[in-house]
Amino acid sequence: MDSADSEPQGRGAHRARHLAAAVDRSVKVLVVGPFGVGKTTLIEAVSEIPMLRTEETITTASVGVDPRVGDKRTTTVAMDFGRLTVGGDTALYLFGTPGQRRFWDLWSGLADGAVGALVLVDTRHLADSFEVLDQLEEHTQLPLTVVVNEFPDAPRHSVDEVRTALDLPADTPVVAGDVRGRPQAVEALTTLVAHALRQRERADEEAAA
Template sequence: MDYAASEPGTTAVASALAIKILIAGGFGVGKTTMVGTISEIRPLHTEELLSERGIGVDDTSGVEAKVTTTVALDFGRITIRQGLWLYLFGTPGQDRFWFMWDELALGALGAVVLADTRRLQDCFPAVDYFEQRGIPFVVGVNCFDGARRYDPAKVRRALGLSETIPIVLCDVRERESVKNVLTTLVTYAVEGV
């Protein structure tokens, strides 16, 4: 049924605005930690309940496909001022949840792709995704041990990133470091406006 045309109460509320920033990258790279470091609330955890629509081709054929599963979604919040919030969403790690990325990415200010130099290939899918959709992103190289021994130029080459895309060395446990990543992203995104 379609009630959209006569729906009561769908007028735009212009006074409040929530802006999405996505935190992407491979499993265990520090996405949730990053959200937790900067969020003013404990990262909220919600689950998206999926019907069979969300399950990919990995279902065994011949088996009843009506599986229900959940995908966890962690997010944090930064209040810029009354009525203006930043929401940081840690994107689901598994590739089969791409459709959720689409929803998360729609209208997003931009994304941080977290990279672990020991497993750089883990962030290829995220880099491809944001490049293809023209969503502004920066790459944050998470230096777990605090040692700044990674060469951003090598990371750029390995990921095939254009010169314009910022690469930031960071420690997602450090507030100032996460602030630096986010301000880099916003500065980069505003250039495209």
């Protein structure tokens, strides 16, 4: 599944807001992960429409509540939303979730109708991802693809090492790359959608047997 040739090549290079006439399938995708892992940046990097943000400025009230504020100045409090057309005929509608634990009750509603979830992890804080995966398992039954977002100062681990550390099933795709940039973000999303559609087809075949 390849991205459309006419898509923008960089952040902010948005196309017209209307879907191309060739688009005949829409797919909802959830983008999840701990606080500060790069969900908003990923959606901004790939969205062909101006991204909808629900961000608020981080204040001192977040100290002791949200982890690792560092130099992060804003945070998502409801959702991010963007759109990416792939293969010329499939529109991905991207819903980014808040990373803070106190907003996790929103996840179930955002997951409704989604084909799968793209789970971003940061190897500098890998333990933060355990609760995210537990939350997804408890409140959704979505197919997952795990993305190791390779920040410049993050330790490098093989995808097999990450799979073992997170105790992921063997059929869960794990990819690695700096998904703050468009090419690897698109690759991660298309990996998820292909995986989710394969699982759906397999389930349909088993139900028909």
